[in-house]
Amino acid sequence: MVLDETDWKILAALQDDARQSFTALGDTVGLSSPAVTERVRKLEAVGIIQKYAAQLDLAALGITIQAFVNLTTSPQNYSRIHTLVDQTPAFLECHHLTGDASFIIRVVTDSLPHLETLLQKLSRYGTTQTALVLSTPLSQKAITPDIWEPC
Numbered sequence: 408m409v410l411d412e413t414d415w416k417i418l419a420a421l422q423d424d425a426r427q428s429f430t431a432l433g434d435t436v437g438l439s440s441p442a443v444t445e446r447v448r449k450l451e452a453v454g455i456i457q458k459y460a461a462q463l464d465l466a467a468l469g470i471t472i473q474a475f476v477n478l479t480t481s482p483q484n485y486s487r488i489h490t491l492v493d494q495t496p497a498f499l500e501c502h503h504l505t506g507d508a509s510f511i512i513r514v515v516t517d518s519l520p521h522l523e524t525l526l527q528k529l530s531r532y533g534t535t536q537t538a539l540v541l542s543t544p545l546s547q548k549a550i551t552p553d554i555w556e557p558c
Contacts, residue, residue: 408453418455418549418550419549419551422549429443474514474539475540477511478508478509478534481533500513
């Protein structure tokens with residue numbers, strides 16, 4: 408699907424506030440509610456819009472420790488790693504990488520002993536290297552058509 412300027416405006420508005428009504432979204436992008444609804448449904452149908460989710464404040468939930476764990480392992484362990492991260496709520500993200508590490512895993516917890524337990528689970532499958540997050544100046548930017556522009 409080739410996106411036009413209006414599609415990008417819709418995506419920008421939804422990335423900013425996915426809970427807005429189709430009427431409000433239409434007002435923002437200059438379309439009627441039925442027209443914007445049809446465009447959103449098409450963006451969903453082709454998989455550009457994958458889901459809608461709430462962004463939670465980890466600190467407000469008592470989750471004070473966030474870390475990124477590089478795991479270096481062999482390909483025989485990949486399916487076990489996939490199962491472990493899928494079944495462990497504290498593992499929020501897992502990315503398969505090129506380079507020295509096989510995976511980078513985002514971990515959240517409320518204590519260092521819990522983090523240690525999580526690292527022990529991962530260590531069964533290879534070598535870990537952990538970096539604790541001190542702050543997050545940028546968590547996630549909106550995707551815009553400018554992403555393809557050269558720096």
